[in-house]
Amino acid sequence: MNIKEELTKLNEGRAEPLEVVVESVLPGREQVVRIEAGPAGGFAARSLISDDVGEGVREDIATWNQQYPLVCFRLADGRLHASLELPREASLETKAELVRYLARLADRLEYDVRKGRDSF
């Protein structure tokens, strides 16, 4: 999938929110990034890290948020997301790079979440 082309379509209102699949570093897995057009020409990219995490992950979230320029949050139902703003000033190249970055990072955080749990 050409992320730049897809982003252009999204920008022009020609597409529904977009899902980009990026290959994981873990064998046989992949990471999905959902991109929505945000207000005033920006985009919001979001990746699901895990669909069932406990409250215990909160300290990790604090650390990640400190460590990386992204927003990581856990919803009440236990879903854990990482999201990143694709700034409207940024070029399509930069936006595409940010999407790939988010996928890589989500991938790594997913690994950390697995490490912190008893079973997977």
Added chain:
Amino acid sequence: MTEAFDNPLTARQVGRVLNFRSPGIEEAIAREQRLGTTAIYNILCRRHVAYLADEVGMGKTYQALGVAALTWLMDPSAKILIITPRKAVQQKWHRDYRNFVSTNVTLADNRLKEPLLDRAVHPRCFCSNLIELGQEVCRDPSQLFMTRFSSYSWVARSLGVLDSGEVSTGGEVAEALHDNGLFVDVRDGARDAIFHGSTEQNVEVARQMAKLIPEFDLVIVDEAQKLRNKGGNIRTQVLNTLLGFYPWTEARDIEAEYGAPPRLLLLSATPAHGSEDDIYTQLSYASKEALRVKDRPWEDRQAYLDQVMVRRLRKLAGFSKYDYRRENPVVWERDTNSPERVVDELFLAYVQRELQSELERDDTTTQVEVGFLESFESYEPSELETDGDERSTHYEAEDDTVAPDHRVLAGIAEDFAQATGDDLPPHPKQRLVDQAARASFEADEPEKLLIFVRRLASVRELTHRICRVYDDVALRRLSNQIGPERIRSRVGPAYDFERFETPEQFRVYAEVVLGTDAKDVEVEAATSGGDDELVAESRVLSTLRHQTDQISPGEKLLRRLGPDESLAPVFEENLVRFLFRQLDDERVQVESYEAFCERVCDDRVRETFHQLLSEGRDYFFDGDGGGRFTRIRALLNELVLVRCEELWPDARVATELLRIHRDIHGAKHELADDPNPDERFPDYIDGFLEHRSFWDLARERDEDLEFVQLLRGHSVSDAEVGEWLEYREFIKRIFEKNVRVSEAVLHFFVAYDRAGGAQPQRLAEEFADILFGPEGRRTRYRIEELVEQGPALQKLAGGQLDDDQPLYAETRWSDFDRQQPALGAMGGTSSRYPVIVKFNAPFFPDFVVATDVFREGVDLHMSCNRVWHFGMVSNPGDIEQRSGRIDRYFSKVHRELQEQPGSEPTGSDSHLHIEYPYLARTIDEEQVARVLERKLEVQPLMDQGLSVTEEIRLNLQDRAETTARELLRELSDLTGDDTTPFPVEPHLERGTRSGALEPRPHPDSGQLLDWMASKLAELEGRVPLTQSIAKEFREASEPDRAFPALTNLAVVRRKGRSHLVDPKTEAGEFREQPVQFSLGFSAELRMHYLRLSSPMGDHAEPVPTVLQRTLHDAYADAPLRLHHNPGVSAQRRHWRIAVATDLLLPADVAEWPTLDRLHSRLTQLAEAADDLEWRLREMSQLRQDLTYEEVR
């Protein structure tokens, strides 16, 4: 696959991004290193393996780091691993990497080095075992991974569940990995596979881990000769399996069967540990051609090696080792005619005879390994029982192996004790050590000596002997300096000795001088009990500084030298005096120091001082109302500096001094406009201004000394003032530290005695008189050396702590603690590093006695140019390795040679002395001769890197034809072939290559900071700010770090960072929401970002989910997040909560956020923080806002 290694580079290109130059070192060396780095990189472009085999001490580590740097510049996502022989070497790489990036990488474009923060984009990762490596590689593969050989032998054991001898299944291995956070998918069939014994289990762990960790692009192996085993052992198999190297086999089509291995860079000064074959074994990990050529004729082998190997011979200032090395005997001549030595000689003869007959009685010991007899080093049989475990007599001997003469020595010792009741006479070679120690301790210019032993117990024995010699010399010196009359007058007739003879007598005197009543002191008999201690120490020095349960005589002195005690002002520079002298007449326009004081310490300064003292009572006074004088003096110094800045705003020296002062003392005080003084110490300030410390006195002394020149800094230009002051501070601190812990404490004792007490001014004067008089020659020599080699020492002692701290502030001062005349190194790694730092510094120890634990990977060259092979090694290569510790670039010899104008080195200091102590006409001489014979024979091959020879065994029946002395003469006369064995030239590219090394577009620091300043200024037009954040930002001395912003806020600086706080919060008044700005960098994104964060307070519980939800619901379109650091306050275990947001700053400046976006994000953030803070207050009674003190 990495994009690195696609195209070879030219040396010119490499020179544009890496700079190997160092101050004080000739350009030719930097050039050699640049060419070496380029050549190795280019070899790796064509092949998967390269061998950098430069002679010892030529900076292989830095060249290898250069190759790693080029790899990352071509591909910032490349994965790089380093394998080192042992922990100490691993630590050295760790330190060198930081220094390398900071000093030698000139291109900062976010691929390798961050332009703004001047630090490595790829963090260092120190792995204690392979499990840690696995975890870290999965967490963040962009790091520089450092492992050690032993980890590859024990990977199963590191897992904590598997043990050798047991049987385990693939499933068990997977579960053990899983328990350690390594999630490997193992299919059902593989789960049941059974693995027997250690090798199979280790390989299975490696196999499973290999599925998880990504392939490395470059593996660097230090001391690669350790890879010479042909694949049968665990380590080799784990290495191959885990990292993807070829298994050891001569099968032809191996490349087809296995994927391409990682690029492998081998480093060693002695690649052929035994024979040339070893080289091919090492290369074969990543090249099958190596095994194919190894049996071909020399021409073919040479052609192959020419393609993969670089080896050059070391030259210091143009001199080859044959010019500056001197190999000399240190002989104990037998002298049976000397009446004083008759017992010694008889005993020596007796021991030799017993040994001969004992060793020859048994056929199996007709040959012994060189160096592997106890009697080569001592008469005392080693004590082998430690906690019931047998151990070996010698380092690197197999477990429970004792020297063949151990038993016979034990018998002799017992017989001697029974017959005479005396201790054994000292071993003659140990007396040679005594002589060397005495000569060094009595010299005006102390000479350092590195002594290598084989026998473990020798480390303790020799360090003890050296300390005893020191005590003797020190006591004589002290007694001369103080004078018999004074001693008698102080101690009284009861202790009527004319000079100190024992440490105990000195102790009594010290008690009297330092204020304890002599009558209460029991004089202990001189005992030899101290010899049983594990650590040797000088008892004289210990008397003055050792802390024990009881108050020792010196402890009193030590305490008074402590930060808040009466003697501290001896070494606390009066900055007012300093400024008076540094600010030029034209600027100051006052005639006298008194007039100057009146200007800079006016009423406002005095009143603010008293006001701040009273406001900060808890800080400036202890519970009993006693002053914490270091803090009080620091406050006054700061206020005066602030005043100077007001008076002479263009005087760099005042501004820079204030900055350094604040970095060290952390406080930030302004002069109050309308002070309200509360005078605690009415006379304090005048006394302070009058005071002259040692530093004020020292700068008036001998101006030929570099030390004094440094203190004065006359020729320092305005631009260099900051650097000079920092360096001056560094030297001052090292010096002060050393006065308290080195032999200079004896000067201080004499000064104390002469001053007749502890009045700081008098003491400072006496101390300066001694230091700059004839008695202070040794210490003066050391200080001069310190000033000369300080920058290099800074690197060595620094680099340990926080990467954000400036070097002079992060030196690990504790490394300089516990200075003794001699230190030993024999086993565990933890205490070794301080030994290395101290021996390189020009202070104590002057002697290091080490087993071969110091043979490799340790640099001891900065202050030492003499090595003794006290315990002989059986291999000329090991002699080379040992000598290499002090024969390196930047060594003492190197410094001296650079100052030599002639064609031949002259003088002892410009030679490297390699010396062999032995007993003439004994088998000791035989063994030395045998190894030297071999060394002469193989020296040309060793220079080429092609042979080191197998270990030599000593046949007891044979006699060498040539004596050791003759052989050494031949060795010293030897002239080497200057031809470079494997030059770099064939690997160098000519002409212009691709532009891949050109800087990548990125905001440079100036651009980024200008942008920030202008945006902040514009922001002030929109947000009602009471304080100019743009001005704060521009003026911040470290604008790359956090800087303050927003309304009505006080700024607190701590450890170089700015913190914001509303001073009104304590009073519970209404406040506006603070927002803190900081610049960060994401290594992954290779992008800077501007972080805005607004602190909300502390909370005893984790952030309630409801707040999280509120944030997302109410501010759905702004990527805000809650930010909480658990447990920041150790006492209260609270959570510090903030709302934060990041604005990315991509490489292209046009993509940076507009003012509108910055403004809207800022207001969103402040609003959200206010909103959430209000909810938080409602939710919990425990919630507290941040107070001024908490943020401090």
